[in-house]
Amino acid sequence: MSTQEPGAQSPPRYRRPRALSPLREHLRDTFWFAPAAGLVGVMFLWFVASGVDVAVMDALREERAYEEIGRLVGFAEDAKTIITTVSSAMMTFIGVVFSISLVAVQMASGQFSPRVVRIFVRSRITKLTFSVFLATFVLSLLVLAAYDGETDPEKVETVPVVQSLLTMAMVALSLMLFIAYVNSTLRLMRVSHVIDRISRASLATLRKQEREWDEDVVLGPETARFAYRGRAGVLRDVDIARLMRVARRRGAVLRLIPRIGDFVVPGTPVIAVHGGEGVTEKAVRRSVSVGVERTFHQDLGFGLRQLADIALRALSPAVNDPTTAVQALDRIVQFLAVAVELPLGALRHRDGQLQVRFVQDVPGWADLVDLAFTEIRGVVAGNPQVSRRMMAGLDDLLLLAPEGRREVLERHRALLVDVVERTAPDAADREFALTADRQGIG
Incomplete structure (x- = not known):
């Protein structure tokens, strides 16, 4: 029988990572x-x-x-x-x-x-x-x-x-x-279905990441650091369950130094140990997976990278398909609208006793916004359909963003205005290209 007082909130539940x-x-x-x-x-x-x-x-x-x-x-x-x-x-x-x-x-x-x-x-x-x-x-x-x-x-x-x-x-x-x-x-x-698949995979990655929502964990002094010893490649993912078992047995906290998606070479520091004693390189070296390309599994920014690539390819002179770029921007705005209130920046994985055992750095809000808009904004000149959709997306995100996350959106909005004003000589064209429209040119 539960002894919890009426009105008291239940402690947060944490999904432990699956070993396989x-x-x-x-x-x-x-x-x-x-x-x-x-x-x-x-x-x-x-x-x-x-x-x-x-x-x-x-x-x-x-x-x-x-x-x-x-x-x-x-x-x-x-x-x-x-x-x-x-x-x-x-x-x-x-x-x-x-x-x-x-x-x-x-x-x-x-x-x-x-x-x-x-x-x-x-x-x-x-x-x-x-x-x-x-x-x-x-x-x-x-x-x-x-x-x-x-x-x-x-x-x-x-x-x-x-x-x-x-x-x-x-x-x-x-x-x-x-x-x-x-x-x-x-x-x-069909590009619309490809974009939809990428968007759903990106949102699934965003939602399954485990986070410590309430408090900031202060790590103890660093006691050891292990370098990567395998072949060079992209850091695809890490075996979180194995690292947490090692950290729990040794009473330590492990920290992933590079981000998922970084290119690592032999000698690159990958795992730092905070506190505890007895953690060996052999215990953690097989927990790091390196491959030839990034994956969605633990890579928060890979979906945005693909959507931005599709938009850039669509806006290239060889393709010249601004409608596809608008479709990519639709999903980019959708992803950022979900992420705008999440505590991005680090993942803190906890064991069954709710003790932090593994810390993993992930892109912050500013990183995601820069990845989403910087390159696309650089090629919107002469594509009012894209600039109008980007303006509408930034305005929508500004309505959703809390005060601390509005600055980067306002910066991109100002840069978009500057690009259009420099490349559209006619005032009527500038006004048209900067009018917010969720369909681009609906």
Whole structure:
């Protein structure tokens, strides 16, 4: 029975980081894991179905139900024709899927940004379709190998009836997935859906970050510092759960020195130890993951980076698509509107006893606003649609921002006015380009 007094607020609840979350995210960034798991899974299903076929034949043979065995043999022979056709056609189908994927990736990389290719690599429907197609092909080969060619009900040893039914079910599943795959790929080839995917992933990263909302934690003196020893690359993420276990056992607080997304080289300091004793480099070195590109997993600014890249590509002379830039600005303003009241600047991860064990620096409010608007503002000259949308976005954010976060927005607004006044010689054009409009030119 709770003894909490009426009106008292409950203590904040903290979601402890999952130990396998970095591994899960890294596997999602690969294209080999899902097909490999599908092949292992279908071989297990074939083994079970083969055992069921053997059990059925043994039972019918004991009952001397040769008439039933004859029916099964006839069904299996009819199914064999279908399975043979499926086996020869499935590799062609796989080639079609792979070709569509390559075309979609090439178009997205050229028209939007090379960084959006990652969306296609992480697409669940693409991986599932490819995995099921490969599994169906392998299953058809295994089932064909199970036919012994004997048609006499009294001499036949096994009839792959269940295996044949399983193959037909996989074929039906492949067809349904192909329809879903084509629909999903066509959606991802449209810039509005790509921008929406980036926006949703960015907001998910923003919301799942753990923060200490109420108090500022003062770290003790730094007792140790560990440098990175692996190959050079982008700091993708860290295994927060492992670092917190190390810090809890040693009574220390660990601090990540670079930000997620920074490029690190061997010798770069990455982990600082505050308080405690006995924390070794071996205990923490495997908790740092470095790769060739940034990811959404723990990188708060990666979504804004992609949206800004899409807007810049759209405003380049080769593309000249200000409407796409306006769509990117819509999502940029949406992200900043969510972040405007959040206590940005640092993440303080707590253990089950609510003790801070790991501190991680993240971009602050000014960093996010600069990332969102600086480069786009530099190319708005001659694009009144974009300048009007940016003016409307800044005005909306100024209405939402608390007093301490208005200065950077006002600075960008003043710089936008200055850019337009310097590049638009006619007063009427300047007035038009600086009129706030949420649709750009609605």
